[in-house]
Amino acid sequence: MNNFSYKLEKSHNPSMGLIVLQADQRIELDARQQFEPEVNLHISRIPSAATVTTETLKQMEKDLPIAVSLLPNAVDFDVVGYGCTSGTSVIGAENIAKIVKDRCKTKHVTEPVSALIAACRHLGIERIGFLSPYVEAVSTGLRETLFLSGVETPIFGSFNEEIEERVVKISTVSISDAAVELGRQDVDAIFLSCTNLNTLPVIKSIEEKIRKPVLSSNQVLAWHMSQLSNGGLSKSCEGYLFK
Secondary structure, three states, X not given: OOOOOOOOOOOOOOEEEEEEEOOOOOHHHHHHHHEOOOOXXXXXXXXXXXXXXXXXXXXXXXXXXXXXXXXOOOOOEEEEEEEOHHHHHHHOHHHHHXXXXXXXXXXXXXXXXXXXXXXXXXXXXXXXXXXXXXXHHHHHHHHHXXXXXXXXXEEEEXXXXXXXXXXXXXXXXXXXXXXXXXXXXXXXXXXXXXXXXXXXHHHHHHHHHHOOOEEXXXXXXXXXXXXXXXXXXXXXXXOHHHO
């Protein structure tokens, strides 16, 4: 047998972790599209129900510690993102941050709600038209959280869907038509809620039609993760948020 010596390499690229819902078919694809290929992106999955209710979202609080602990122990993360907008409003952003930091080594923790608030402050947005795939009750807590952070949601629209596997199949045409209708009302911007909604392909075209910023869960989460890790965002990202 031949024995060889070796040297260890050290990466200078951002290291990011992402907790993805078991039912989510969209966020991982969107994350890889929005981050540069050099980003060290590590994914863990968390159990999630086939239907979305306040009760099923609350269950993720119990499952989150295990999901976080399955991220690589050897990695010192720049940021870890929890990929559920409605789940964040139920579990609480501070609670999520504590659970994540207790189970892995990371400088920062974020999720779509904190990311949305940060994006609104960055763009000077105070009133948003809110489009959700879910029944209104699921979004009530989220809208209250936004209000307490200085972001009003006077205009609300929903596809009234509870089944996750149907949410991911909602067409981009349906999303665009609904967003444009909401965006023509008295709001500063539109928010497309849910990490399982296929929003990236239509953000630019909606913005061109309503002449206002359009934000989505996966878009603001990627933006905020890159802000917290000082880099890693793809130059191909489009929209008011990236100007």
